[in-house]
Amino acid sequence: MLSRKSIILKAESNGVLDYNWNYPLSASLFNKMSLYDVKFAEFLHDEGFRSNDEKKKKFKLINFMMLFNNQKMDSKGININKNDEIVLIISGYKDPMNAILQGLCINNEINLNNIIFKVVDIKNDRRVKFNKINIYKVMTPIVESIWENGLVKFLNPYEPEYYDAIKQNLKRKYEIIYKKPYNGELKLMIENMLKIKKKSIRIKNGYIHGYSNFEILVQCDKDMQKVAYYCGLGQNSSMGIGLLNYITGGE
Numbered sequence: 001m002l003s004r005k006s007i008i009l010k011a012e013s014n015g016v017l018d019y020n021w022n023y024p025l026s027a028s029l030f031n032k033m034s035l036y037d038v039k040f041a042e043f044l045h046d047e048g049f050r051s052n053d054e055k056k057k058k059f060k061l062i063n064f065m066m067l068f069n070n071q072k073m074d075s076k077g078i079n080i081n082k083n084d085e086i087v088l089i090i091s092g093y094k095d096p097m098n099a100i101l102q103g104l105c106i107n108n109e110i111n112l113n114n115i116i117f118k119v120v121d122i123k124n125d126r127r128v129k130f131n132k133i134n135i136y137k138v139m140t141p142i143v144e145s146i147w148e149n150g151l152v153k154f155l156n157p158y159e160p161e162y163y164d165a166i167k168q169n170l171k172r173k174y175e176i177i178y179k180k181p182y183n184g185e186l187k188l189m190i191e192n193m194l195k196i197k198k199k200s201i202r203i204k205n206g207y208i209h210g211y212s213n214f215e216i217l218v219q220c221d222k223d224m225q226k227v228a229y230y231c232g233l234g235q236n237s238s239m240g241i242g243l244l245n246y247i248t249g250g251e
Contacts, residue, residue, distance in 0.1 A: 001177065002230035004091035004125035005101065010083060015115035017078040020202040021066060022240040025088075028110050029064065032103025033096065040099055049093075051172035052181075059173060060238035061093035061231055062100070065140050080115050091125075091230050091243065093177060130225040131249035135191065135217050140243045141199045141210025142166065142234040154209040157196055163188050166233050170220075174227050187219040203239060210234065210241060225249075 018024075033041035048058035067087040072079040080086075088110075090100055101122070108119040144155045144165040155162040167186050174182040190196065197213040218228050232242035 001094055002092065002226050003094065003097055004089065004230060005097070006123040006125065007088040007090065007104070007119055008121040008123065009086045009088055009110065009117035010120045011080045011086070012082065012116040012118060014082050015080050015113055016076050017080050017113050017115060019073075019077055021078075021112055022201055023203050024112055025064065025066070025110070026239050028112065029062070029090070029100050032107070032110075033099040034103070035106045036099050036102035040095065044096060044099075049176045052175055053172065057172055059176060060096060061173065061176065062096040063091045063230070063232040063237045063243050064240045065089050065243045066240075077113075085120070086117065089243065091232070092237075093231065126246075128229060128246045129249055130222040130229070132221070132251050133217060133219045134225050134229075134249035135215055135247045136229065136244035137215055137247055138212045138233070138242070139245050140232075140241055141201065141212040142242045143208050143210035143236050144169070144234050145208075156198075157190055157193070157211050165235075169234060170224065170227055173231050174224055177227060177231075178223060182224060184221045184224065185219060186224060187217075189217045189219075191215040191217060201239070201241070203236075208236060208239075208241070215247060216244075 030041055030045055044060050048060050051057040067089065068078060069085065071084060090097065104119050110117045144162055145152050146155065146161065155165060166188060170186065171182045192214060195214040196211050198209065198211055200207045200209050218225060229244055229246060231237055233244060234242040
């Protein structure tokens with residue numbers, strides 16, 4: 001139902017990759033879905049999976065990030081050399097996951113900033129032990145926002161509303177995936193507030209603002225742990241936001 005894969009990409013040429021790779025990569029992954037199933041890709045992009053509450057929030061239930069390996073990073077961006085290998089992690093619900101992988105089998109190239117990356121291998125995720133209490137590293141920024149006086153206000157980890165919004169988001173995802181409401185406990189705690197870093201990410205013509213680089217403790221049942229790990233924390237997951245890496249867990 002939920003899964004994670006590591007896709008090994010090899011660069012076919014030299015180039016500089018923009019730090020704001022989230023939106024172009026998201027668009028490329030949707031293009032791969034379209035190669036396999038146009039109707040599903042259109043449904044996911046336009047309609048999505050809807051929450052059952054009165055707000056009918058739209059979710060794509062997919063998350064991703066790119067892991068770089070000692071590439072030089074400067075003011076221009078991430079310097080990619082021919083034959084460099086990059087790891088693309090994709091994670092989420094079975095239907096969009098399958099559509100992306102099927103699309104990559106049809107066309108194994110991803111074009112980012114005119115750099116062609118080819119899929120050379122796909123690896124399964126390491127075994128994760130989901131417990132009542134898990135600790136995760138926040139790999140990409142967690143973003144949450146609200147409407148305030150007609151404007152978008154981005155929440156931060158020093159506001160209680162930030163955690164309330166994350167929990168509400170998780171409950172909506174849980175209900176879509178498991179087709180029942182979540183009634184168990186759900187607690188979140190940042191392990192070390194001093195590690196928090198703010199990051200702004202350009203999406204189309206605007207920016208979203210989130211927070212990462214810290215460890216977060218999540219206390220809930222095992223099925224909800226899976227939602228957090230595979231689908232990410234916070235909004236904009238389908239833009240590569242809020243991805244978690246498992247560190248440890250216990251009862």
